[in-house]
Amino acid sequence: MMTFIYQLINGLQVGSIYALVALGYSMVYGIIMLLNFAHGDVIMIGAYTIWISITAMGLHPVLAVLMAVVICTLLGMFIEKVAYTPLRKSPRISLLITAIGVSMLLQNLAQIVFGANAQTIPSIVTAPNITVGSMQVSVTAVITIVVSILSMLGLTFLVQKTKMGKAMRAVSEDTEAAQLMGIHVNHTISFTFAIGSALAGIGAALYCCAYPQATPTMGSMLGLKAFVAAVLGGIGSIPGAMIGGFVIGIAEALVKAAGLSVWADGVVFAILIVVLLFKPTGLLGRTMNEKV
């Protein structure tokens, strides 16, 4: 029972990282129908930013995290402007290939600049474990879950209550109609990328708490699983991304706890396939009409 609860917390921790990353995929997909393969690599850049800030520049961990968020945001907007904007009118598959190209470019640049070996990131959170009754809960797990839930709430507020959020929903509903209503489509799309990439920066920080190392290819599997989480929950839906992330994280933790860690990736994709077969738009895909 005890191990089960530990694994559950573990799963929630990993799951909330997946959920944060999944939101980035989900928002971008909602607004320009692009599977942004480079999103996972933005997280990788975020992790390296934290590593440089702490080890080379000697910044306080909190500042390092802020730095990562800023760099990720700028990088996300830059990628959108340079690589995706020229292709907005092209076939969607060309856009997809461009995203793959950007992803490969970032990975290989990182490999040249930082080397192929893993860099160890100093721990960001240094606090003793919390004792609840007879069990010890790690502070990083609590912080991860709390931060991601807060980000999720903030994002929901942004999308539902602010003017920019309304513009985002309008553009994802119908780009041309939104343009006719006087919404600045380019700004809105840039803003969406900025928010998604900022979340990726936060995700990078939380990921570094859980697995304190950075490698050039760390983003690809993380990104893939987060993307699966987004599809599982219903792409374009904020609560969907959260549920999808938690499902994937917990499933993975439980499979690993059962001693079948080599099957973990397989189980994740099997869950995805089963859900898509019975509910082709994901768990919350249909009920949420607003796609952002």
Next chain:
Amino acid sequence: MKKTIRIPMPVRYLINFALLAVLLLTGNFLVNIVDRYYAKVLMLIGINIILAVSLNIATGYLGQLPLGHAGFMSVGAYTCSIFVIRASFLTNYIGEAATFWLGLLLAGIVSALFGVIIGIPALRLRGDYLAIITLGFGEIIRVILLNIDSLLGFEFTYGASGLKNIPKNTTFLNVFVLVALTCALVHTMMKSRHGRAVLSIRENEIAAEACGIKTTYYKTLAFSVSAFFAGIAGGLYAGYLGILNPNTFGFMKSIEILVMVVLGGMGSMLGSVISATVLTVLPEALRGFSDYRMVTYSLLLIIVMIFKPTGLMGAYDFSLSRLLEKGINVMGGKKPVKKGDGAK
């Protein structure tokens, strides 16, 4: 109205056969005189051409976006090599080459079966959902190949340590013959009634269904034909490399094949052939600057996509006969045949 000269059908076949024979002879001649390294690159080009042409059936002609092509390739590779290893007694009766050909055929059939099994559920979804579900299937195949031995106590795939000592039966000759066969079969299939049914699904699925085309049947057909050739390419790959590891056939391998198809132009066989060739040669040619070769590769990919989003060849397809007709007509002072009139 001036009459333009058209080359009659049997002559067109003869021309194509002549071209193939010339290519085969020059290729075989080259393989014997050049370095072994170049011969290997030449074989790899052939394997990649089969992969790109086969994926082009599902992407270019059917209009879907499967991201699990490497999965089919791995099924074919493992089927072929396990067959060749386990059925080594056959070599006494029919010889090594024939066993390998049998293994390749088996690889194609088993892959096509997987194509049907995966295609029926996956093709119910559309667009990106199809992409992600085929990606899922591809990854599951990889995980199963990695771990099936330890789970069931078999000694078949040897998991992560890799299947070793596969007889290296792949030669330039059988790669070339299979490339030619694949291109010819895919081409004739796409020009047939079934091919037109597949194309109509790409253009408009609802309209196709309204015209009485069994969309599910044709989608599954195209998907499994695509898987069939991927399996054969996998078998060749196994015989080329001599060692197999499931992690070779990951998600990135599928992406690599997709890049070949899209870069060449979706639905253009010539495009697939050219871009498979270029994208195989390019990383080899850039080996000198090994650090920067992948950066160059990805930059090139982005730049081509930004400036030529439909791929290098667009939907254009090459026909030697058409070219000859044009030449004859121009020389005879006649108007060339309109583009698209002459089939290959």
